[in-house]
Amino acid sequence: MKKIIFFSIIFFTIYGPLQAQESKTIRVKSGNDPVRVIPMSDKYRFARFTDGKIYYVNSVSAGKLNYSILLGEIHFIGPKQDTLSLANEQLIKKVSIGESNFYYAKEKGYVEEIADFNNIKLGISQIIHMVNSEKEGAYDQSTGVASIRSYKSLATGNSSLQRLQLKGDILLAKRVNYFLIDQNSRIHIASKANFLKVYAKHKKMIATYIKQEMIDFKSEKDLRKLLSFCNQLS
Incomplete structure (x- = not known):
């Protein structure tokens, strides 16, 4: 996954303690890459990359966008048809993907607007976390006993996928948090x-x-x- 910096002339080619809900779990077998084995419908907000715009402090760019639930990033299709992630997120005011709007805050990540109550909006963030992992048992078989690792995000500080060193299956779930977005686009935990x-x-x-x-x-x-x-x- 690459990070690039955008300017207006360039074409397009995670978190403190929060109240959260967990959804169904996804099992990733030992040795498999979550990015490759998790279905598109579970790792992205939209079924396909969609026309969108990124509103920076001093510029606007457009391209095919999607929100990665797996990594908590906005992705776009690059000039070589590869998937890239946005850089300089601190300069982003808003991201529009189709009819949906996303706002960004460093400690909270991307928050999608789901309702507008005049000056105050209700927002939601969705990201896949590790619920727990199963220790490897005899003969390289998963034991089914949960390890002490729990609720760790798969996204690291530079938004790349962690290398999961623990042998054995891992269980993933989508974590949902709700936020208030005020009239100045500041994001507050609900x-x-x-x-x-x-x-x-x-x-x-x-x-x-x-x-x-x-x-x-x-x-x-x-x-x-x-x-x-x-x-x-x-």
């Missing part, structure tokens, strides 16, 4: 504290509503419900 921060003028009413409705901050349905209530107060 939590009670951040709701009260973003809607500071209505803290008391919102705190009461959260308690009465028993809002689950890991539930998209509950977050939409809470945002609808907050939007009525604004």
Whole structure:
């Protein structure tokens, strides 16, 4: 996976502690490369690379884009039809892929907008994590006993896939986190504290509503419900 820097004249050719949900697990047999064996539908947000744009601080570029759930990166098709990942992510204001918009924050990665409540948006991040790995047993057979490794991201600091040194099968799952995106495109983890921060003028009413409705901050349905209530107060 290569990183390149974009300028407007060039054609197109991961995280602190979060509240998260895990989806179905994917087993990768010992010795296999996750990038090669995981189906496209599980490792990318979209079924195919789609027309999109990257809005930098001082420029805009366009190309065929997709979001890699496996690596937490925006990928594009290069001039040689190879798959490349974006560099200089700190200069990105927004990425549009088809009808979907993604925002970037260094400590949180890419967050996709899934609902807009006037000035505040609800966002979601999706990335594949290692749930656990199974230790190798006698005669190179997987024992089925979970190792002490748990919930480690497959993406390293430079966004390349980790070399998994542990022998034995690994189990992967998609981790989902929810966020608030404010009017300045700043990204906040969806939590009670951040709701009260973003809607500071209505803290008391919102705190009461959260308690009465028993809002689950890991539930998209509950977050939409809470945002609808907050939007009525604004």
